Amino acid sequence: MSKHLLKINASVNTTDSASRQLAGYYESRMIDKYPNLQITHRDLSMGMTPINEDWINASSIPEEKRDQYQQKILALSDHLINELVDADEIVLATPMYNFSVPGNLKIWIDQIARAGKTFQYTAEGPRGLLSDKPVKIIITTGGTPVGSEIDYLSAYLKQIFNFIGITDVSLIAADQLMMDRDNSLKQAKTQIDQLFSNQQQAA
Numbered sequence: 070m071s072k073h074l075l076k077i078n079a080s081v082n083t084t085d086s087a088s089r090q091l092a093g094y095y096e097s098r099m100i101d102k103y104p105n106l107q108i109t110h111r112d113l114s115m116g117m118t119p120i121n122e123d124w125i126n127a128s129s130i131p132e133e134k135r136d137q138y139q140q141k142i143l144a145l146s147d148h149l150i151n152e153l154v155d156a157d158e159i160v161l162a163t164p165m166y167n168f169s170v171p172g173n174l175k176i177w178i179d180q181i182a183r184a185g186k187t188f189q190y191t192a193e194g195p196r197g198l199l200s201d202k203p204v205k206i207i208i209t210t211g212g213t214p215v216g217s218e219i220d221y222l223s224a225y226l227k228q229i230f231n232f233i234g235i236t237d238v239s240l241i242a243a244d245q246l247m248m249d250r251d252n253s254l255k256q257a258k259t260q261i262d263q264l265f266s267n268q269q270q271a272a
């Protein structure tokens with residue numbers, strides 16, 4: 070069976086995007102490793118539909134009791150969740166916007182974090198329902214150092230994946246691109262190369 074990569078891009082910049090470039094680099098390393106790699110591209114810059122009251126009501130009733138309208142309103146969420154379920158590995162590339170996630174990525178998170186489908190509350194607290202799989206989060210920033218006190222992006226994204234059951238999360242950062250873009254991108258590519266050579270050593 071061939072490997073299946075889900076590649077998610079969140080930058081609204083579609084022509085000269087650093088995060089897209091790094092996601093592309095990651096993808097090319099995956100293709101080198103798995104020549105039959107199956108890839109699903111999810112480009113959030115194409116727009117995402119925000120959840121609303123009808124969405125919440127539809128998601129909180131059992132599937133078999135939903136009417137046609139309620140099924141329709143959850144169709145995007147179902148589709149995005151299936152993309153996560155079907156993937157063996159996920160690479161999510163995102164810039165930092167205003168110290169946090171781009172708006173379309175936040176809407177994607179609202180669409181995939183669904184009670185009864187990707188998480189559920191138990192007597193012991195919340196439990197993620199997805200099976201664990203490797204997730205690589207690629208973050209680019211203009212000036213904010215990743216991991217600093219004003220980075221409200223990296224820990225948040227890790228938490229979202231943990232919340233839905235995915236704990237195998239690695240972070241690749243190309244931060245402070247405004248200061249030395251070439252060097253920051255080079256370092257991020259080195260981080261990606263290291264992930265692949267660590268995997269080779271472990272195999």
Ligand SMILES: Cc1cc2nc3c(=O)[nH]c(=O)nc-3n(C[C@H](O)[C@H](O)[C@H](O)COP(=O)(O)O)c2cc1C
Pocket residue numbers: 080081082085086087088089163164165166167168169209210211212213214245246
């Ligand atoms: C709307 C907007 C908000 C931004 N906010 C921040 C920020 O809070 N901190 C930061 O370091 N860079 C910020 N930036 C810069 C981007 O994070 C930086 O240019 C990033 O690398 C862009 O990635 P991309 O080339 O893949 O689009 C912002 C850029 C935009 C367009």
